[in-house]
Amino acid sequence: MTPLERAREDWYPVEIAGALAAGQTKATRLLGQDIVLTGTADGSVTVTAGGEDWPVCVAFDHVWTSPSQTPRPLFEIPEAQEKERRFVPCGVVRVKCSPLRAVENFLDIAHFPFVHTDILGSEPYTEVEPYKVDITDDGAEVIATKVKFFQPQAAKSAGGGIVTDYVYRVPAPMVSILYKTCPPKPDAQDVITLFVQPLDEETCDVWPWMALYDYDSTMPELIQFQQMIFLQDRSILENQKPRKLPLDPKMEIPTRADLTSVAYRRWLKRNGATYGALTDAA
Amino acid sequence: MNFTLYSYILSGNCYKIRLLASLLGVEHETIAVDFHPGGAHKSEPMLALNPAGTLPVLVAGDLVLSETQAMLAWMAGKFDASGTWWPQGDADRTAQILQWTGFAGTLTATIGDLRLHTMLGRDIDVDRARAGARTALRTLEAHLAEQVLCGRTWLVGETPTIADIACFPYTALSGDAGLEHDAYPAIRNWLYAVRSLDGFLTMPGIHALHELREGETDHG
Numbered sequence: 001m002t003p004l005e006r007a008r009e010d011w012y013p014v015e016i017a018g019a020l021a022a023g024q025t026k027a028t029r030l031l032g033q034d035i036v037l038t039g040t041a042d043g044s045v046t047v048t049a050g051g052e053d054w055p056v057c058v059a060f061d062h063v064w065t066s067p068s069q070t071p072r073p074l075f076e077i078p079e080a081q082e083k084e085r086r087f088v089p090c091g092v093v094r095v096k097c098s099p100l101r102a103v104e105n106f107l108d109i110a111h112f113p114f115v116h117t118d119i120l121g122s123e124p125y126t127e128v129e130p131y132k133v134d135i136t137d138d139g140a141e142v143i144a145t146k147v148k149f150f151q152p153q154a155a156k157s158a159g160g161g162i163v164t165d166y167v168y169r170v171p172a173p174m175v176s177i178l179y180k181t182c183p184p185k186p187d188a189q190d191v192i193t194l195f196v197q198p199l200d201e202e203t204c205d206v207w208p209w210m211a212l213y214d215y216d217s218t219m220p221e222l223i224q225f226q227q228m229i230f231l232q233d234r235s236i237l238e239n240q241k242p243r244k245l246p247l248d249p250k251m252e253i254p255t256r257a258d259l260t261s262v263a264y265r266r267w268l269k270r271n272g273a274t275y276g277a278l279t280d281a282a
Numbered sequence: 283m284n285f286t287l288y289s290y291i292l293s294g295n296c297y298k299i300r301l302l303a304s305l306l307g308v309e310h311e312t313i314a315v316d317f318h319p320g321g322a323h324k325s326e327p328m329l330a331l332n333p334a335g336t337l338p339v340l341v342a343g344d345l346v347l348s349e350t351q352a353m354l355a356w357m358a359g360k361f362d363a364s365g366t367w368w369p370q371g372d373a374d375r376t377a378q379i380l381q382w383t384g385f386a387g388t389l390t391a392t393i394g395d396l397r398l399h400t401m402l403g404r405d406i407d408v409d410r411a412r413a414g415a416r417t418a419l420r421t422l423e424a425h426l427a428e429q430v431l432c433g434r435t436w437l438v439g440e441t442p443t444i445a446d447i448a449c450f451p452y453t454a455l456s457g458d459a460g461l462e463h464d465a466y467p468a469i470r471n472w473l474y475a476v477r478s479l480d481g482f483l484t485m486p487g488i489h490a491l492h493e494l495r496e497g498e499t500d501h502g
Contacts (some may be wrong), residue, residue, distance in 0.1 A: 016319060091319030094403055096460070117490055205403070220316035224291040227318070231292055231486030234401070235457055 007031055007275035008067040010172055011074045013195040013207045015063040016089045020045055029199040031067060031275070060209050061089040062195060075141075075171035079191045079211050088219065090208040090226045092197075097237040098276035099174045099198040100245040102206055104264060105233055106176045106194045107168055109149050110257040115232050118152050122161075125150040128257035135267055142170040142267050144260040155190060156225040157214040158183040165189075170264055173273035174198060185213040192226070201276045202243040206230065246278045283311045284361070285342035288328070290317035292401075294394060294451030295350050296338040297485040298386075302354055302447045304483035308361045318402050351383040354444040366441045378438045382445035388418050389452040396459035397452070415461055419469065422453060426468035435475045442479065450476050454488045 012030055020026060020039030027036050035049040047054040047065040054065045060080055079085065095102055105111075110128050112121025131147040147166035154164045167179040167189070174196040179189040191211040196204050208226050217225075246252055247269050254262050268274060287303075289296040289312050303310055315337055316322040324335045332339045332348040340347040340356075347353045358368035369375060392414035398404040399411070425437065437445045454473050456463065463470050476482070477491050484490050 019319070089319070092403065094401055096400075114492075115489070117484070218314060220314035220320065220322065223316055223320075224314045228291045228486050231401075232489075235487050235489075238457070 001272060003272065003275040003277070004031060006272045007173070007198070009070075009072050010174070011057065011064040011066045011071050012174065012197050013062040014047065014065050014197055015045060016091070016207075017058045017061050017063055018043060028197075028205070030065070031198055032200045033067065035065070037063070060193070060195070061087055062207055062209065072172075075175065077177060077191065077193070077211070079189075082211070084213070085191075085211040086214060086219075086222070088210040088212065088222050088226070090210065090223050090230075092205045092207050093227070093230060093234065094199075094203070094205050095234050095237050096203050096243070097240060098202055098244045099196040099204040100268065100276040101237055101240055101243070102196050102204055103170065103174060103176045103194060104245060104261050105237055106178070107144070107170070107260045107264060108258070109147060109166065110255075111236070112149060112151070115236055116229055120151050120154065120229065121149065122152050130256070131259065133259045133263040135263065139267075139270075140171065142168075142260070142263050144168040144263070154181065155183055155212070155214070156217045156222055157212070168260060170267070173268055173271070173275075174204075182213045184216075188213055190214075198276060242278060244276055244278045247274065248278070248280060251278070284308050285340055285357075286311045286313060288313050288315050288331070288337060288339040288341070290315055290323070290337050292486060293317065293337055294397075294455050294485075295336075295390060297451050297483075297488075298350055298447050299338050299340065299353050299357070300485075301450070301483050302357055302367070302444065305447075305479055305481045306357065306361045306367070307481060308357060351380075351386070351444075351448060354383065354447060358444050366443070367447075368444050369439070375439060379443050379445045382437045383448040385418070385421070386445075386448035386452070388414070389422075389449060392418050393452040393456045393459055393461065396461070397455055400459050412461075415456065415459065419453070419456065419461065419466055422449065423466040423469050426472050430468055430471065435472065437472075442476070446472075446476060451485070451488070458487050 008031060014028055015037055020037060022039050022041045024039045025036055033049050035047055038046045040046060045056055045063045047056050054067060055069060057064050059074055060077060064074060113123050113126045129148055131144060133144045135142055145167050149164055150161060151164045152161045154162055162183065164181045169177040177193045179191055182188045182190040193209045195207040195209060198204050208230055210226060247265050268277060287299055287310055315328060317337060322328060323337050329335055331346060334348055336348055340353045347356060355368050392411050395406045396411040396415055399406045399408060434440060436442050437449065453469060
């Protein structure tokens with residue numbers, strides 16, 4: 001199976017649910033193929049690619065599609081069922097980088113003090129303490145736990161600096177979900193996700209989504225906090241060379257803080273999920 | 283509160299108002315408007331405030347401003363005790379500052395548009411915007427290079443003015459639109475000077491200068 005064939009078996013986000021009016025169309029791309037979305041009278045969307053209808057589902061406030069008529073089941077986020085959370089689709093941002101690089105950046109905390117200065121990190125609190133990374137027994141997910149980091153403003157709802165606990169899940173090659181300390185509700189965790197639509201191997205549309213306990217901030221404030229964070233990353237992501245994610249350990253030297261990234265790269269390789277990756281040292 | 287700014291976090295034009303406020307130490311309130319994905323700047327309450335449907339909008343009592351040049355001039359006129367950011371009394375100098383705050387509109391219409399396209403997928407005439415952006419950057423580079431030859435750092439005169447603040451954001455953000463600064467050394471030098479100002483404020487895509495610790499050098 002080629003990397004593209006493997007990638008064509010997954011679901012991908014292509015629009016926010018309810019954004020297209022009946023009859024309204026939107027042209028976009030997925031895995032190098034042109035597709036057209038059309039809003040339907042019942043508030044749903046159809047997706048066609050070269051005359052062929054693709055399956056569609058709605059989950060986590062987004063419309064998902066797949067080039068396969070029998071895609072792998074979409075991963076689950078149990079917190080999406082918790083009605084007291086606020087669900088925040090943050091819109092889409094285009095980034096000229098491999099979809100895998102976008103996910104990997106989301107998994108990294110060492111860059112917080114330098115890229116998200118005085119928000120998600122600050123100097124001199126740059127040390128990443130040891131944490132734990134596992135691949136689930138069925139091999140389906142990468143999970144990082146016991147991640148701790150000092151953050152001046154961990155969330156829109158955070159009043160001041162706190163040590164934030166993080167858990168990361170990678171349930172599909174182009175999806176990352178993080179759970180982090182929820183400042184106003186210490187017994188719960190906020191959920192922030194990155195859903196990535198691969199336009200091709202070196203360009204992606206990124207759809208951040210959040211499920212939060214924050215009843216004070218306005219919706220625009222929540223969205224703009226997340227956009228601020230992600231757009232700070234964008235200029236860094238676009239400058240990473242090579243654009244594709246190198247899987248050969250000789251090409252980029254990891255440190256201990258990069259444990260999640262190392263596990264993610266290995267997991268991609270083992271699963272043949274290498275669309276957007278460089279598999280041989282160039 | 284001195285004023286209220288209706289703002290979008292990724293907008294270079296909203297940022298220039300927050301930047302000057304930060305440089306002058308002017309406290310204000312910011313109201314987030316959902317430009318993307320919500321399109322709330324074209325909503326009824328916002329159109330009632332600003333029929334042009336643009337951001338930012340500045341409100342101070344009965345005063346409502348929707349043009350960024352006017353906001354910069356108002357803020358400098360009202361809060362800059364030094365009188366250097368928007369100097370009066372020299373017609374030539376005042377006109378030069380207006381010349382460059384006007385030029386900032388060209389930067390918005392070219393680099394700003396291109397950035398909305400590459401980042402948020404807005405439908406625009408890409409070739410026109412890219413050609414316009416290159417011309418604008420060359421114009422700015424030529425002027426700043428000339429200033430450097432005269433021993434100056436800023437767009438007009440010996441000190442930073444609202445002209446620098448007006449032109450800074452979209453020039454600094456051109457990388458977001460795929461236009462790098464490699465070919466524009468004078469622009470790079472000037473961007474560095476603005477980022478070095480006391481009270482400088484960042485926005486996504488414009489990073490802070492990394493503070494050097496004692497014993498470190500610029501090259502280490």
